[in-house]
Amino acid sequence: xxxxxxxxxxxxxxxxxxxxxxxxxxxxxxxxxxxxxxxxxxxxxxxxxxxxxxxxxxxxxxxxxxxxxxxxxxxxxxxxxxxxxxxxxxxxxxxxxxxxxxxxxxxxxxxxxxxxxxxxxxxxxxxxxxxxxxxxxxxxxxxxxxxxxxxxxxxxxxxxxxxxxxxxxxxxxxxxxxxxxxxxxxxxxxxxxxxxxxxxxxxxxxxxxxxxxxxxxxxxxxxxxxxxxxxxxxxxxxxxxxxxxxxxxxxxxxxxxxx
Amino acid sequence: xxxxxxxxxxxxxxxxxxxxxxxxxxxxxxxxxxxxxxxxxxxxxxxxxxxxxxxxxxxxxxxxxxxxxxxxxxxxxxxxxxxxxxxxxxxxxxxxxxxxxxxxxxxxxxxxxxxxxxxxxxxxxxxxxxxxxxxxxxxxxxxxxxxxxxxxxxxxxxxxxxxxxxxxxxxxxxxxxxxxxxxxxxxxxxxxxxxxxxxxxxxxxxxxxxxxxxxxxxxxxxxxxxxxxxxxxxxxxxxxxxxxxxxxxxxxxxxxxxxxxxxxxxxxxxxxxxxxxxxxxxxxxxxxxxxxxxxxxxxxxxxxxxxxxxxxxxxxxxxxxxxxxxxxxxxxxxxxxxxxxxxxxxxxxxxxxxxxxxxxxxxxxxxxxxxx
Numbered sequence: 001x002x003x004x005x006x007x008x009x010x011x012x013x014x015x016x017x018x019x020x021x022x023x024x025x026x027x028x029x030x031x032x033x034x035x036x037x038x039x040x041x042x043x044x045x046x047x048x049x050x051x052x053x054x055x056x057x058x059x060x061x062x063x064x065x066x067x068x069x070x071x072x073x074x075x076x077x078x079x080x081x082x083x084x085x086x087x088x089x090x091x092x093x094x095x096x097x098x099x100x101x102x103x104x105x106x107x108x109x110x111x112x113x114x115x116x117x118x119x120x121x122x123x124x125x126x127x128x129x130x131x132x133x134x135x136x137x138x139x140x141x142x143x144x145x146x147x148x149x150x151x152x153x154x155x156x157x158x159x160x161x162x163x164x165x166x167x168x169x170x171x172x173x174x175x176x177x178x179x180x181x182x183x184x185x186x187x188x189x190x191x192x193x194x195x196x197x198x199x200x201x202x203x204x205x206x207x208x209x210x211x212x213x214x215x216x217x218x219x220x221x222x223x224x225x226x227x228x229x230x231x232x233x234x235x236x237x238x239x240x241x242x243x244x245x246x247x248x249x250x251x252x253x254x255x256x257x258x259x
Numbered sequence: 260x261x262x263x264x265x266x267x268x269x270x271x272x273x274x275x276x277x278x279x280x281x282x283x284x285x286x287x288x289x290x291x292x293x294x295x296x297x298x299x300x301x302x303x304x305x306x307x308x309x310x311x312x313x314x315x316x317x318x319x320x321x322x323x324x325x326x327x328x329x330x331x332x333x334x335x336x337x338x339x340x341x342x343x344x345x346x347x348x349x350x351x352x353x354x355x356x357x358x359x360x361x362x363x364x365x366x367x368x369x370x371x372x373x374x375x376x377x378x379x380x381x382x383x384x385x386x387x388x389x390x391x392x393x394x395x396x397x398x399x400x401x402x403x404x405x406x407x408x409x410x411x412x413x414x415x416x417x418x419x420x421x422x423x424x425x426x427x428x429x430x431x432x433x434x435x436x437x438x439x440x441x442x443x444x445x446x447x448x449x450x451x452x453x454x455x456x457x458x459x460x461x462x463x464x465x466x467x468x469x470x471x472x473x474x475x476x477x478x479x480x481x482x483x484x485x486x487x488x489x490x491x492x493x494x495x496x497x498x499x500x501x502x503x504x505x506x507x508x509x510x511x512x513x514x515x516x517x518x519x520x521x522x523x524x525x526x527x528x529x530x531x532x533x534x535x536x537x538x539x540x541x542x543x544x545x546x547x548x549x550x551x552x553x554x555x556x557x558x559x560x561x562x563x564x565x566x567x568x569x570x571x572x573x574x575x576x577x578x579x580x581x582x583x584x585x586x587x588x589x590x591x592x593x594x595x596x597x598x599x600x601x602x603x604x605x606x607x608x609x610x611x612x613x614x615x616x617x618x619x620x621x622x623x624x625x626x627x628x629x630x631x
Contacts, residue, residue: 023329023614048381048411048620074476074509078627085626101509104550157326210324 002233004200006178007094007126007147009065013038014195015225016067016180017218018205019060020046027214028059035218039065041096041203044082045072049089057091067128069096076115083120094126096150096182106156110137114144121145130182133167135174142177149175150182150203153194157206159186162194172198188224195228196236261468262502263461266443266495274491278305286311290318295547300497303543304490312539319545319571326550330616332574333606334382335375336416338583339363339402343388345455347441349486349519349526351593352388354455361583362393368402372409374586378578378603381620382412384437389418389457396424400431407432412622414477418456419466426473434624435477436470438463439517442487443495451486467503476622477511478503479554484532484540485519493540500544500551513552513574516540520558520598534563538570545571560598565609577606 004011016039019028032040040060047057047068060066068086073079076099083095097120099112113129114137121127126147131137133151141149151168154160161184162168171179178200185191185204194202202225211217245251281302289299290311302308303315340362346353363371375383385402387394399417406413414435415428425436440463442448448460457463467478480499482492496514503512518532541553555564555572557579564575578601580586581593601609607617 020328020330023616024611025616045622046618046620047623049623049626050411051379051381051620072622073627081627082623085623103511104504104508157328159325206325206328209328 002229004178006128009126011038011065011201012036013222013225014201014229015191015222016041016201016203017208018203019043020205020209022209022214025059029061030215031208031218032061032064034215034222035208036222037064039067039094041067041069041205042091043071044068044086044091047086047089047091049085065094066091067094067096068092069098069130070116071098071100073097073099073116074101075099075109076112076119079112079116080119083116083125084123087125093124094128095120097127097129108132108152110134113137114140117141117146118144128180133164133171135167135170138171138175142175146177148178148180148200150180152183153181153190154184154186156183158184159207160184161186161190165197168194168199169197188220191221192224192228192231195225196231198232201225261465262499263464265498265502266464269491269495269498270445274301274488274494277301278307278490281305281307283307283310290314290546297494297498297501297547300543300547301490301494303546304493304540308543309535309539312535312542315539315542315546316570319542320569322549323545323569323571323573327573328616329614330618331568331572331610332382332552332618332621333380333577333603334384334412334414334574335378335380335576335578335603336384336386336581337368337371337375337406338386338581338585339368339371340387340390340394340398341583342390342393343455344391345389345457346453347457348451348453349483363402363584365401365405367584367587369405371584371586372406375578376409379607379619380578380603381410382414382622383410384414384416384435384576386415387417389455391418391456396420396427399428403428403431403433407625407628410625411620412624414479419463420469422469422473425470425475429470429473429475432624432628433475434622434628435479436467436475437479437515438466439481439483439515440464440496440499441483443482443492443499444487447487464499467499468506471503471507471510475510477513477552479513479515479552481515481517481554483519484516484537485528485530487530489530489532489536489540493544497544497547500548504548504551511552512548513554514544514548515554515556516544517556517558538567541567541570541572557597557599561601561609564599565613568610568613568615575606577601578603 013036018041068091070079070082097116099109101109130150138149154163180201181194182203186207191202208217286308341352343352346355412434415433416437482496500514552573554574610617
């Protein structure tokens with residue numbers, strides 16, 4: 001049975017979406033339905049805990065796993081405080097750690113992310129760290145208690161696809177926790193390609209949020225993720241630049257001409 | 260290296276000659292690039308680029324939505340003191356002006372904070388005049404200590420401080436710093452700021468660097484368009500933002516291009532800036548700095564602000580009073596007449612109608628700062 005299990009929880013959908021960048025938050029319900037997501041990530045910086053009536057969490061249907069993220073944190077300390085705030089305010093104990101010290105490329109700081117992972121995992125959080133795909137850092141995060149690792153395919157919002165493909169393949173090969181590609185996926189074909197190499201799930205936001213028809217694009221990504229996963233499970237055949245006859249060298253032993 | 264040494268290189272640069280050398284072919288080539296040099300940016304500010312404004316605007320819109328999404332961050336200014344030792348030729352708060360001066364007590368600041376936050380505003384920009392003996396750094400610290408209970412993020416737009424003073428204000432809850440150089444042209448700056456501490460061009464210019472070194476989260480720089488050659492000032496402001504982005508990658512850098520508005524002072528405007536020129540300036544900046552914030556002031560009319568949103572704008576003020584205590588006492592004297600008098604709710608409704616999500620809350624400063 002092909003199941004995705006994160007921190008002991010069975011997750012049906014391998015597509016995770018975000019909640020930012022929309023023209024209107026009220027569309028989020030429709031996006032989640034079209035994408036078939038179980039998990040939605042929410043930037044804590046946008047959640048006004050002092051004003052529940054203005055709070056964008058109200059747009060998330062019940063039954064979904066909320067994955068709050070620490071976007072805006074610039075060091076481990078800020079990420080830890082945001083995570084504790086989310087838990088205290090009833091957002092559950094899942095947390096996506098984002099520690100970013102670079103406003104231009106929005107590339108994460110692996111070192112600070114490892115520190116935050118250590119602290120929060122000890123406190124019982126289900127920690128999913130957003131990271132630059134680096135094997136040593138991924139191992140440290142897993143050792144510190146990360147429930148999955150979330151390497152980027154390309155900078156957030158860039159829609160550039162799997163620019164870090166080879167490094168992600170190494171993570172898929174070596175890591176014992178789920179590998180979720182987060183950021184950079186711009187097209188359904190990028191998502192399918194990532195799933196085909198054995199990535200466990202995809203998190204994406206910009207490609208859906210900035211599409212002309214976000215709901216239709218959410219549906220397209222759901223299908224792409226399912227197709228990619230099915231292909232991975234089916235076992236892809238080898239690729240070649242030239243045509244390959246079935247048995248060119250040994251066919252004569254069967255009395256055939258060799259193709 | 261400070262920004263002063265960078266901008267000084269352009270002190271005797273012939274902007275007119277460079278702009279005259281720009282051909283339509285050069286503009287077309289620049290618009291096809293993903294990454295622009297500073298000279299490319301200058302070319303897009305030139306008259307030769309004016310016929311390409313529609314193309315520039317469309318590209319600016321695409322870039323902005325990809326990086327920021329279809330969102331506009333909303334804040335409101337809070338004027339707490341208008342005593343001022345400067346005599347800026349164009350300002351109605353200047354010491355030469357006989358206006359009624361106000362300096363809010365902490366109780367009055369609390370009352371303003373209550374009123375503003377009740378209207379849904381969560382990000383506030385605190386402003387004072389430049390009167391160190393009156394609106395002292397300690398007074399500003401006291402104001403921040405009050406305001407941080409009411410707002411999730413606080414920026415300051417006050418006179419330039421020393422690095423140590425920025426450190427203290429950041430410790431009291433200042434997340435952002437806005438400081439405009441007014442004009443980057445040093446000689447013109449000297450003419451316009453002939454009295455008071457503001458005469459020190461370099462101390463003001465390097466204020467954002469000092470705050471960044473002390474860990475401020477965001478800075479906004481800009482020029483008050485209309486004081487000097489708008490091409491040169493827009494170019495310089497763009498270079499300033501680019502310098503800050505490169506030197507302090509962790510800081511969110513924004514740019515604003517406020518235009519000079521009618522005011523109490525009798526100031527002859529030699530460099531009027533048309534709507535078209537302002538639109539070209541905003542779009543050119545967006546193409547030069549795809550990840551910088553761009554603030555659009557309430558000095559502009561509601562119609563212009565609505566129409567200019569897709570040029571690359573990411574932040575705007577709403578529900579504005581430029582008078583000290585103006586949220587709780589309507590008779591106070593404004594610093595300048597605002598052109599957009601919409602309420603916060605009216606601005607939000609317009610944004611949604613135009614396909615932008617108004618973001619009232621973008622940081623949990625109240626909970627994240629000073630808790631360890």
